Amino acid sequence: MKQLELTLDPLINKTYIAVGKIMSKRCELTGISPLKGHNVSHAKNKTKRRFLPNLKKVIFKSDILKKNIKLNVSNAALRTVDFKGGLDKYLLSVKNSKLSNKVKKLKNSISSKS
Secondary structure (H helix, E strand, C coil): CCCECCCCCCCCCCCEEEECCCCCCCCCCCCCCCEEEEEECCCCCEEEEEECCCEEEEEEEECCCCEEEEEEEEHHHHHHHHHHCCHHHHHHHCCHHHCCHHHHHHHHHHHHHC
């Protein structure tokens, strides 16, 4: 399986690497899941469809835990993690209700070590 390194700016060293395919359709950091809606034709015929989130399987580097963490993350969450300054700072600032069980455990271990 190929590993793609995502970098938005070559001068800044990013803290994540994108890897392969996604099984679950839910973002582990923001809780974004598929929405329901309609395809609407020109004649106003409506057929059901799903709006899937733009998910990527990403490996984050945690500075506090000193290990790599593999998560299914939406593209919007990836940009937010970059904006906050890394996974550790993002997890300390986000509410627990949005996070998956795996990430809640990570947040608890990060908050106990910091």
